[in-house]
Amino acid sequence: MxxxxxxxxxxxxxxxxxxxxxxxxxxxxxxxxxxxxxxxxxxxxxxxxxxxxxxxxxxxxxxxxxxxxxxxxxxxxxxxxxxxxxxxxxxxxxxLGPPRPRGRSAEPGSVDRKRMWPAHDSLLTSLAAPADDRLRYLTIHEHVRVDADRRLAEVRTRLVVEAQRDHVDCCLVYQWVEESELPQLVEPRFCRLGRIRRDEVAGATVCELILDQRLAARERAVVDYTWRFPAGPELTSYHRRFTRSARELVLQVGFGGTAPVHCVPYQQRTPTATPRQGSPLWIGMSNTAHLVVEDVRPGIVGLSWEWD
Missing domain, CATH: 1.10.260 (434 Repressor (Amino-terminal Domain))
Incomplete structure (x- = not known):
């Protein structure tokens, strides 16, 4: 031509x-x-x-x-x-730009999803889950409500995500419980609930959230959803797991009854690693503990507390 x-x-x-x-x-x-x-x-x-x-x-x-x-x-x-x-x-x-790094060095510091969520492996396989590097989590704002009986009642989550490639139209969210019945994902906003996989024995749940629009690379979306929990054992900690880095985590835990006497943040590389504790947090008149972490690295970030 x-x-x-x-x-x-x-x-x-x-x-x-x-x-x-x-x-x-x-x-x-x-x-x-x-x-x-x-x-x-x-x-x-x-x-x-x-x-x-x-x-x-x-x-x-x-x-x-x-x-x-x-x-x-x-x-x-x-x-x-x-x-x-x-x-x-x-x-x-x-x-096309310059070639991208390959293999384990493609994203320094990332943690394999199966290692971070070992109880969910079979569920991810049944979903033929796409790679979890399609979306980057920019901001995670999570509000945990503990009821007056010291039990986990619900977790409200807002995610701000950015597509890392074209044609991204869904994200997967995970939940794991150790000694109670599985929770339900309710009130999805700016998305709709897709496929759900559960493993009662392992305490694992994976839910697919279909975004309101299909994202091109570098486009962003906001997703809201809530986990509702049946009555379980007394709760003494809560954490969020990251397979890849995120820009910011805001974690709030509100206590419906008497506030704990001691509350500290902690981080660990994987679920089996030894936690590293931070300085105690103040719990004010609202009976809420606040943790804000910027430039979150792959691993686990959470709060633990003592009631008496």
């Missing part, structure tokens, strides 16, 4: 020009497929006619942002896509 013909096609497609300025590789690929009326099967065939072999699964992953081309043979495919779609040379290649 001549350079003049390529320029004419580009000028005629306003949305494509916008995506090339502000969008991602996945968004541009998706737009070009739709604009040319191509299915992944037909695209695969046209690439094969140019001597380029690639699976439909790989093309699908590129299209939805689950992965991106980085190897030499993949970049050859991208250049063939530029020619097929009539785009100027390096138009798509320039959207």
């Amino acid at each position: 001549s350079a003049d013909r390529r320029s004419s096609l580009l000028l005629a497609d306003r949305e494509l020009r916008r995506l090339l300025r502000q969008g991602t590789f996945a968004q541009v690929l998706d737009h070009c497929l739709n604009a040319h009326g191509l299915s992944l099967k037909r695209l695969q065939q046209q690439l094969a006619a140019r001597g380029v072999r690639i699976s439909r699964a790989a093309l699908s992953y590129w299209r939805n942002g689950r992965s991106r081309p980085e190897r030499d043979e993949s970049l050859r495919t991208v250049r063939a896509l530029e020619d097929l779609f009539g785009l100027p040379e390096s138009t798509l290649v320039s959207l």
